[in-house]
Amino acid sequence: MEIKKIVFNPNLDINKDVALTIGEFDGIHLAHYKLLKQTLDIAGKENCLSAVMTFDPHPDIVIKHLDNFQSIYDLDTKIEKIKDMGFDLMYLVSFDQKFARLEHDVFEEEVLKCLCVKHVIVGDDFHYGYKGLGNYKTLENKFKVSVMPQMVIDNQKISSTYIKELLNNGKIKEANYLLGECFKMKTEVIHGRKVGNTINVPTANLQLMANYPSLKRGVYVVKCYFDEQEYLGICNIGHNPSFNYYENLSYEVHIIEDGFNKDLYGQKIDVSFIDYLREEIKFGSIEEFKKQIENDKKQAFMIVNNRL
Numbered sequence: 501m502e503i504k505k506i507v508f509n510p511n512l513d514i515n516k517d518v519a520l521t522i523g524e525f526d527g528i529h530l531a532h533y534k535l536l537k538q539t540l541d542i543a544g545k546e547n548c549l550s551a552v553m554t555f556d557p558h559p560d561i562v563i564k565h566l567d568n569f570q571s572i573y574d575l576d577t578k579i580e581k582i583k584d585m586g587f588d589l590m591y592l593v594s595f596d597q598k599f600a601r602l603e604h605d606v607f608e609e610e611v612l613k614c615l616c617v618k619h620v621i622v623g624d625d626f627h628y629g630y631k632g633l634g635n636y637k638t639l640e641n642k643f644k645v646s647v648m649p650q651m652v653i654d655n656q657k658i659s660s661t662y663i664k665e666l667l668n669n670g671k672i673k674e675a676n677y678l679l680g681e682c683f684k685m686k687t688e689v690i691h692g693r694k695v696g697n698t699i700n701v702p703t704a705n706l707q708l709m710a711n712y713p714s715l716k717r718g719v720y721v722v723k724c725y726f727d728e729q730e731y732l733g734i735c736n737i738g739h740n741p742s743f744n745y746y747e748n749l750s751y752e753v754h755i756i757e758d759g760f761n762k763d764l765y766g767q768k769i770d771v772s773f774i775d776y777l778r779e780e781i782k783f784g785s786i787e788e789f790k791k792q793i794e795n796d797k798k799q800a801f802m803i804v805n806n807r808l
Contacts, residue, residue: 501602502610504593508583512549517618517698519543520591521711522553522628524660527572528581529678531623531651531658536585539621540794541663547590548618555595556579562600572660572667572679576709591615604629608642619644653678670716670776682723682772685712687751689764701793703736704764706751717749719777721800724753725770731755734796735771738780740791756797775803 507514520538520650525532536552543550563567571582582590602610607629612620620636620643628634639645651658658678666675667683676682687706709778717738724731733755737744778798783789 501596501599501611503615504592504594506579506592507588508590509588512588514549515617517546517548518551518614519546519548519619519621520551520553520612520617521621522626522686523622524558525552525554525573525578525677526660527663528665529658529660530653530788533680535621535623535648535708536582536587538646540586542619542646543588543761545617546619548800550586551589551591551615551617552587553591553593554582555593557595559595560598562595562597566803568711570664570711570713571658572663572683572713577684584756586795595784603696604634607634608639612643617643618648621646621648622651623648628654631679647751654764661754664713667713667715670718672720672773676773680772680774684770684772686710687769687771691765694733701754701756701790702753704769705768706735706753708751709768715773716776718779719796721774721777721803722753723772724755724776725762725772725802731757731760733771734777734793734800735773736780740784741780743783743786743800747781756800793804 519539519542521535522745523535525534525536528536539552539647540550542548542555556575558569558571560566579590579592620639622636624636624637626636630738636647656662661674663678666678672683685706686709688709689704690707691705715737718736720735720737722733722735724733733753735747735751735753737751739748740750740752753769777799781792785791
């Protein structure tokens with residue numbers, strides 16, 4: 501098996517014991533954050549290294565043979581967020597069929613003990629090893645273990661699966677609340693048909709740089725980040741049924757800041773989704789379309805200025 505050790509602190513004393521949490525952390529939501537924070541606290545109290553073990557690709561891709569698994573965070577973003585929390589290191593496990601068949605007791609002996617793990621911090625629904633036969637109770641036979649109960653809000657367990665469902669249904673504010681931040685996509689601006697320029701509504705055609713969750717078709721309030729600047733915009737996800745039909749789903753952003761005229765082609769842009777405005781509409785005329793865009797812009801400014 502291949503386990504990549506990513507050290508965040510160049511002055512790290514690697515001879516210490518390790519306090520370790522294990523999980524995929526596909527979107528570091530409120531429950532994940534609580535678990536990670538608990539790991540940092542324990543590492544500090546017990547003078548251990550703080551560590552996260554995660555997997556690439558996601559175990560479901562291998563175990564369930566999923567060809568189109570959607571992740572809330574791309575791998576680089578997940579690594580960066582864990583680093584920013586103050587962890588000392590990460591163990592990135594290459595998850596393949598061989599690893600999936602590893603018995604839980606072999607994982608304990610050949611992986612955890614070899615990594616000098618002293619304390620394991622997991623959720624109460626954590627399972628590991630072949631067929632998921634290992635859990636926090638089997639870990640307790642060999643390690644000090646802390647177990648965090650499931651985190652529930654409004655009778656709903658917080659999970660990446662639930663957050664993806666919210667995103668699928670356009671419930672951006674609810675998803676953002678559980679993530680503790682706005683859902684964000686890394687994109688690159690690619691050439692489109694430039695129809696927007698001809699009607700004075702220029703848009704940037706976006707190519708997603710990871711396999712993110714599918715968002716409900718429609719118009720969103722977004723913030724775009726590039727050149728170390730933040731810009732307010734509206735993003736249409738759909739097929740552009742009025743004047744510029746795309747058979748495949750397209751992502752287009754219209755920056756609504758006054759005086760914005762930058763050339764964005766080839767730019768890497770982070771797009772944060774703030775709220776869902778409306779469904780995609782087929783307009784009968786350009787004038788009708790422009791009137792709706794102006795209304796969308798007003799709504800976007802009102803939302804970001806907390807006037808709604």
